[in-house]
Amino acid sequence: MVIFTSVNKRQMSTILRISILALLFIMAFSISAFAQTVDESVFRLDRFTVLIFVLVFSSAVLLYTNWARKGKELFVRKIPGIDAVEEAVGRATEMGKPVLFIPGISDVEDIETIAGLSILGRVAKITARYDTPLSVPVRYPMILAAGQEVVEQAYIEVGKADAYDRDMVKYVAGEQFAFTATVNGWMMRERPAANIYMGAFFAESLLLAESGNAAGAIQIAGTARPEQLPFFIAACDYTLMGEELYAASSYLSREPLLLGGIKGQDFVKVIIIICIIIGVLLVSFNIGDWFVNIFRVM
């Protein structure tokens, strides 16, 4: 069974049993419902392409993860922005100044925030190891809870549980610009040596990054929002763009198991590029309607 590779056996069997039960339930239900209302299909046939795509994508990721688990070497090229994270924390340690980490300003319902929290876990391990002060202001209480959990675990794993203070992660303000005003003021007063912004950012991206620059910090940003990237690129020392944000936590962890995800993504990316080229060629010869329609799912 390729799935659930990193989970231990007991967990695996629990998950398996539950998902099989769920599937059985749905199948049984589908059949019974189908018997009652023949005119309406329970499975949404119009979404068949998506199902195939999800399956292809999942198998690619899981296959590479499984290879990694079996000890196959997976090559991932150097990503300069991510390497800079460790340097930045090192610099803060030398200067004896704090590291500021902002996991975006979205709530947990935004996957970018979760990517930011994963990176926070790696960064917290480094600060724990070197006893560098860490400050993580957040805008949503749910991120407060998740952030505290992440940072505490990092400190415990490095064996520095005593050094953990739960006010490292703090809820500062509810509204976007109130949050920014507070963090900007803090930056000017405390002068952090390294500012790391990882997650979903909106108009405040440049407000934060310019103030951080004025405060003299080395700055690394990462977001998947194309509309904010130009501002981070202009004002920060390193910027992780789009996909690099999601790759960062796996890359920093250096766990082969997590790198499997990146390899799987790359595999699907090649398929996407090939499909685009085929589609473009077919359409330009006016014989591509059938092919293009496969991708029409809205």
Add this chain to the structure above:
Amino acid sequence: MKKTVPVVVAFLAGFVMVISFFFNTEQIMNWLSVTFGMDSLHGKTMEGFVLQWVTIVSGFTLVLGVFSIVRVNARAVAKKSEGWFYKLLTVVSVFAMAIPAMLPVSKDTVGGKIVFGIFPDSWRALFGTGPTSIYDWLFTYLDQPMMETMFAMLAFFIASAAYRAFRARNAEATLLLLTAVIVMLWRVPMGEAFLRLFSDSLPNYIDLFIMNGFNVAVQRGIIIGAALGAASMSLRIMLGIERTYMGKG
């Protein structure tokens, strides 16, 4: 137990959303509403049902937020550390805004009976979050101007960032600064007139090739790449491979 339960819960919470995408879940909900007498589920989708749960769970965490902001600031106030007075103001502001908003506006509820037993009935308009409430006034005349001002400050920062970053250090930086300057010119009447000196259709070409060509293409490339990253991250979370947030680093 400590590790298995969260992994299983995360998987199920995600799996429900996947299932409800591929199936017409309204029928499942209708079946539930008939079988278990859960009348108000009739006609709802499963996504909507689960998302309501998520909203409710998130709503409770607000207590943690208030607890955190009060504790961090109260600590500083108790120690009389530098700037404690400002921190006290923060705590006062939280309650000044929150308490009137939470008071009931109607006398018919249990809470209403107690509150209007103490306060005169005419104060009703000040409570809650309506147009005449304290909450609304504080928002309109204190929060609002500050939000607008922080937003407007971007004009200064966009200028200083442009000044510092837009230097022709190499090919990439040169492309960045050239397009930025051209687009900036194109967006104002004076600049547009200037561009028309070169060619009357230059402004249209900028719109067509830069905004609809380069801009659209790159946005698309980044969106596709980032979506792949997001999907792969989601899969890792659902399968418990990525568990930073629940105690596995």
Add this chain to the structure above:
Amino acid sequence: MEFWRKIMNIDRRWVYLLIALSVTFPMIVVIKFPVEVTPVARQLYDAIDKLPDSSVVMLTFDYYPNAAAETEPMSIAALHHMFKKDMRVVTLSNIPLGGPTIAERITREIAAEYDKVYGVDYVNLGYKANYNAVMHGLANSIESIFPSDYTNTPLKDLPLMDSVKNYDDIGFIYVVADNATVDYWIQIVNAQYGVPIGSGVTAVVAPKMYSFVNSGQMTGLLGGMKGAAEYEKMVGEEGKAIRGMDAQSMAHLAIIFLVILGNIGFFATRKKEGKES
């Protein structure tokens, strides 16, 4: 060379000062650069202008106060245009904060200039949550979604609403927005109920909207403060947008000047350093 080195590492506060001056100066000394009207803005103006007098137009205030600098002048210019033509105006908002209060303030101010009466010539419906339900619901019956107006007056007490029951009675929807609601107005109301829609949006949202104009789903578009200035020019009511255009031009010029200055400095000092080494 020392001069250029200083220029390159100039304190950022001088940059701020330059921007502040370039924005305030044109307010005191009015220069008035000419504002050219773009075809998409003209299209919107013509669509309203061609409507018969006294027809009913729906004007939305789908924006937060944050963006009011760009969108409020659009709403004002639109109201001038409509009241001048004796049209009747129904306003509403899909935004809980800002939109409804701004609508209330502006419509009353401008209606007073044209001696228009609330309830007869214009009505402010206010805000209702869930744009999806609102946009579909209005097709059926306005009263089902908004039983009463913004100030809680029942619709049946407002004479204007006697003749305005649903989209069939509305000649044009003029959406002013700073966010995605424009998409929904087009996808739901234009696509499914066929009401013509034109819009005024912030500069950040505008590029995306061009495709709707091109495909004919949208009748006319105003983008940012410049779009607002164009509309003010066509209506002949000079407002904050036209007055702001000078400041806009000056600020852009100031930033371009800074970029050029920085690059001259960059090359001047680089040459020097190259020779030294």
Add this chain to the structure above:
Amino acid sequence: MEGISFLEHFQLWLRAYLILSLFSFLYRDNRFYRLSEHIFAGLSAGYYVGLIWQTVIIQQLVNPMVDNGEWWLVFPGLLGVLMFTRLIPKWSWVSRVSLAFVIGNTAGIYLISSLHGLILPQMLSTMNAVNTDGSFSSILLALVVIIGVISTLVYFYFSKEHKGILGVTARVGIWFIMIAFGAHFGYTVMARVSLLIGRVQFLYYDWGASIRQIF
């Protein structure tokens, strides 16, 4: 601006004070900024308490349970209460269940929405970009879009070093990215400057009227 009432004067001056105190941060951090900043932070936290209380706890939890008898909402309520175990260190692991529920839910949504809502439609419109009207500029535009999308995607390819053809394509990709970012930066300047103009207009016209009337 005839006859501004006392309350209106007060509101105008309050707004003007807040605007100027925040702008003063541009010169340097100072006690006026600090005062506004701390009030702002507290108010905005309180604002969300009021908002969540009314729209979530009352409207989505209490009312449906009391009025419609939706008893099953006890379960999310319970999951919410579990979050409070964070305040007791020994039991704080229990809150992971609620966290896992919310985070797992996000993951499920994004797995589908990324693949279905983003990738497939974006692929579709890229392929359809070649549907041109045959004019030179429209063919050129189609080329720009297709080369741009593919080279940007290649730039984000992590599995091989960027050398050879891959390296060249990735380099084209970064050029495209820089042009697009420059354009976006330049485009946004207008919106941001407009906002500043809005503030200055308020100070000059509205607050100015109040000043003229008083003095």
